[in-house]
Amino acid sequence: MSAINRDTVVFLFINGAHHVHHLILPALNFARIQDRYRTVLISGNRANSAIIRKTWQTFDRPDCDFFELPKPFRYWIPNYKHKLFPPPYSYWKRIQKYIRHAAAVVSTSHEAPKYFAQYDINIPSLIYLYHGTGTREYGFDPNLDLFDFLLVPGSYHYRRLQETADIDSSKMQIIGQPKLDWLALMQEYQPMLFKNKNPTFYYNPHWDMGLSSIEKWSKPILEYFTINTQYNLIFAPHPLLQHFKNRNGFIMNFKRPYTANNILIDLNGSAGLDGTYNAASDVYIGDVSSMVTEWVCHRPRPCVFLNSHRIDWKSNPSYESWSCGNVVTQISDLSIALETAAHTNEFQAKQESYVQRMVLRDDKSAAEHSATILFNFLQGK
Template sequence: MTATDPKGGGSRPSVCFLYIAQTHQILHSLPIAIALARGWPDVDVHIAATAQEHLDYVRDLLETLKAPPIPMRLLPPTWLRELRLKGSSTPPKALMLAANVHRLGRYDAVVTPERTTALLRKLGVKDTKLVYTQHGAGDRGGPFEPRLKQFDLVMAAGPKQRDRMLDEGWVTQKTCAMVGYPKFDIIDALPPSPLPVFPQAKPLVLYNPHFHPTLGSWPKWGRRILERFAADERYNLIFAPHIRLFEGADPRSIEALAPFVDHPRIHLDLGGPAAIDMTYTRAADIYLGDVSSQVYEFLRTPKPCLFLNPTHADWRGDESFHHWLYGPVLDDIEGVVDAVASAQRGHGDYVEAQRKGFAESFDLRETPSSVRAAQAIVDRLPSGRRRPR
């Protein structure tokens, strides 16, 4: 269904769910769009994206979920949409925002799972409410930053995220709403993606390095970790890094990954659906990672974790590494496979910390998170407070 531009100033408020970054962010805000379309018939919900593959993915999700029809549009111009800067799988975010500033400024609210959209304020958008849903509930300090002040509403998954944003002055009680984790709603409603088939059933390790250039484990240790698992027959391994590490490239095109493409005990996924829809975090028996927020999705069920510290960061007492309390931390990879086995045996020492950390990260209630998030948006629309039907 093709969207038309909102006219502005009408009796029906209009809300645009905007996608200008990588595909993995869609699952963090689309469930809110669906809840809004289902529950508030007097609100016009639109979806806009800068890549056709985003709209294709959204369309498939809406059809699978039997969601109400939501108008969608591919943002112009075509030449800019087709531009890819080095290392990016999406058009330049800032340039696409600038090219569409007047169009986006006609909505009553623009909802986004990423922070670059705060640029709309500098581009002259004053009356449109800007809403940031977040796209994870991790501890890394990077997302806690000044652009949050440009949003009229910043959502928090739980008290840990909310309190840190408040304490550091990025949000106020008025501009922050603790809504839970809408991604869980859509994941629970969707069938999981197909899992890789390994020749033999073995405990399954998920290696999930982050793209951070220094805190991420891939630059210093990644290939050696794969070599050690390739040489050890105790485990099957899924290598599913943060999608931004390789931007969904073909593993055969990456020199460090090519030797493992057809390995019987190693599966490589650089950004497919299973890498973003919690298929792997739900299926894996052990988590091996560094600073990715995906560890919290993995810990929806307490399971063994092993964390990698290639830069010997002084992490104890640093809230940006709080999740490293949920399993042993490795400062040397020579015995990484043995360390995984040790983490399995000693998991009981970390179960209580994992449960507590999950509860601090996600404020989950009987009312679905996506409905709570939709209500928080509606509460800030210019036509006043509305309640779902």
């Protein structure tokens, strides 16, 4: 990495695998459309590297340089802290001396400006690309203004960043959601997950325990599908729930006694990230994850949202996605909500309206938009 200089653009893949699908095609498109800048991809773990390499091969191997950082020594200890990957902060000290002379660094992490300040990195432009389309306050943090430029998914984020984070329109541009391009390019033959053709429900709780429904609702959901074997259940929480289980003090042990043939439990697999479960399911059960956008973009289908923290959500913009389905607050109302969702989608019109606001979709892919905009931004500096 010693040759990184003002003719280099660096794309950082040092967070979890759930970030990679959003950034890899913008990086590869950037390498493909121009030869003014060298394109460098830096990975922080093997799971990220596997996605990067497979996508690069499928995308006809554009000219770019790829580096996988070695794990910090302590993470060679088996099951060290039971984490799925080393935390990003463990890599910043190592990479800061290489990236500080680049033309630009592109990241999907809100924390990148903090590390630029900590290590006094002031030459590269710092670019942010959203890793999802969430509507929580987190996605509209005024500190996003510390980035030099933002690539945003749609008109909703563009407007709200102006109104609530006071970010000037000159610092951002709408590109769409590059992960949707990745899903279209990379999604392989759909595996048969169950030995039946019954309706399949996909439960995908968020990783943040202060927002997630998993603590209060996981047992009632598993019990419902244990009894109601006319339906299938994919029980696949966000992988960060497994990653942070020690920190949260939450035991992720759901396999017993829930071993029915109609229940698939996956606590840290890739199939929840690569669109496999999305494509295989008929009803989405969730809380605050931006996965709902991918769900509706794949095709509009019923959604059930679990209001486990009894939020007064209707006038709260952080819960904009809940307009896409039935919101359940009482566990006693769960069964009727699931039964209704199995037979009809009463929210299709609202779902289609939601997606139009959340994601730009036109005759050019989001990855192409992002690559072109990034190149033009650098040329105009």
